[in-house]
Amino acid sequence: MFKKNLLVAIASILLSSAAYAGHWTYEGDEGPEHWGDLSPDNYACSKGKTQTPIDIEHEVKAEIHPIKFEYTTDGSEIFNNGHTVQVSVAPGSSIMVDGKAFQLKQFHFHTPSENLVHGKPYAMELHLVHADADGNLAVVGVMIQKGEENPVLAELWKQMPNTADGNHPLEAKVNPASLLPEKRDYYRFDGSLTTPPCSEGVRWLVMKDPITASEEQVEKFAKAVHEHNARPVQPVGARVILTN
Numbered sequence: 546m547f548k549k550n551l552l553v554a555i556a557s558i559l560l561s562s563a564a565y566a567g568h569w570t571y572e573g574d575e576g577p578e579h580w581g582d583l584s585p586d587n588y589a590c591s592k593g594k595t596q597t598p599i600d601i602e603h604e605v606k607a608e609i610h611p612i613k614f615e616y617t618t619d620g621s622e623i624f625n626n627g628h629t630v631q632v633s634v635a636p637g638s639s640i641m642v643d644g645k646a647f648q649l650k651q652f653h654f655h656t657p658s659e660n661l662v663h664g665k666p667y668a669m670e671l672h673l674v675h676a677d678a679d680g681n682l683a684v685v686g687v688m689i690q691k692g693e694e695n696p697v698l699a700e701l702w703k704q705m706p707n708t709a710d711g712n713h714p715l716e717a718k719v720n721p722a723s724l725l726p727e728k729r730d731y732y733r734f735d736g737s738l739t740t741p742p743c744s745e746g747v748r749w750l751v752m753k754d755p756i757t758a759s760e761e762q763v764e765k766f767a768k769a770v771h772e773h774n775a776r777p778v779q780p781v782g783a784r785v786i787l788t789n
Contacts (some may be wrong), residue, residue, distance in 0.1 A: 561608060567752065569741050573629075575664050577776050580741050590743035596779035597736030597749060598659035604786040609733055611789070612685070612750055613641035616722035618651065620715045623701065627709035629653040629774055632701065634721060640675055640683065642748060647675035647683045652721055656767050658688055659775045660751055662732075667755060670775075671724055672739075682738075683748040685731075687724060692757030697723045702762060709771045722761045726754035733787045739776045753788070 568582035570573050581591025584687035589596070618635040625631075631653040638649040651674050658670035676682055688696075700717045729752065738750040767773065767786060 551660050560696070560761065567741070571774055571776070580743065583741065586742040588742075589737060589745055590741055592652060593737055593743055593745050594782055595735045595737060595745050595784060596743060597739050597747065598776060598778050599734065599736070599781050599784075599786075600661040600778050601734075601751060601786055602663050604732055604788040607787040607789065608732075609787050609789045611729060612720060614729075615639050615641070616720055616725075618649075618720075620652075620701075620719045620721065622712045622750070623706070623715050624702050624712045625706040625709045625769055629655065630701075630705050630769055632715070632719070633712075633720075636720065640685065640749070640763065642683055645677050645681075647677045647681075649673060649675050649721065652724070654766060655739075655775045656763060656770065656773055657775050659778075660686055660688075661778055662688065662751075662753075666720075669758060669766065671756075673721060673724075675716035681746065681748070682744075683750065684736075685725075686751035687726065687747065689758050689763075690755045691760050691763060694759040695757055695762060698758055698762050702765055705765070705769055724756065726752050726756055728754045729756070730789055734784055735758065 569580055569583055581587050596687050605625045616638040618637040620632040621635045622633040631651050634649050634652050639646045653672055654669055656669045658667035667688040669690060671687040673685040697719060700719055704713060704715060706713060731753060732751045734749050737743050737745040
């Protein structure tokens with residue numbers, strides 16, 4: 546079962562998870578509270594013990610190593626899959642965590658933020674999704690607060706599809722490193738995918754410092770994803786949240 550769910554999770558990272566987890570939405574009869582009933586592959590959505598997102602609080606100070614970012618390649622394609630706007634990244638970018646290299650596969654956005662920090666939601670959240678050679682996943686989360694216009698998002702939003710209509714090559718070069726905050730302190734916890742099949746065993750690394758986007762940029766993204774695309778927070782349970 547674990548191997549099958551792992552393969553489903555990797556497929557959902559590389560493509561659209563909708564194809565592997567049944568049709569699902571963010572509200573109504575196919576919304577988050579029903580995801581576990583929509584497909585056998587979605588078992589973890591309702592029965593999992595380390596689900597994401599969470600409210601990040603009661604964190605424990607620890608000697609966790611800085612994340613080594615090696616983002617040397619640019620985004621190659623942008624597409625709207627009906628659940629988010631996602632950018633595929635050309636092979637060659639990675640992070641180093643726990644002595645392992647995790648290759649950056651794609652990044653995408655949610656509004657409002659899925660994770661909370663001490664009960665506070667942000668206007669948006671960026672998820673940078675990585676996989677190691679064994680298929681283990683690591684997600685770097687970056688909070689986005691309303692403020693100054695973000696020039697990197699401005700380039701992406703020029704090419705952002707407003708409907709789910711396939712892949713579009715990115716004409717302007719956008720390196721994901723330009724979407725990271727200058728300071729790289731972070732929270733770390735064990736979690737899951739935040740969309741079906743909600744597979745667990747995901748390393749979550751959430752940056753403490755946010756980046757900004759203008760109100761107009763947030764509104765444009767919300768319109769493209771039909772107003773919101775955030776799963777409600779899940780119980781933390783017995784998990785420990787570490788921070789540096």
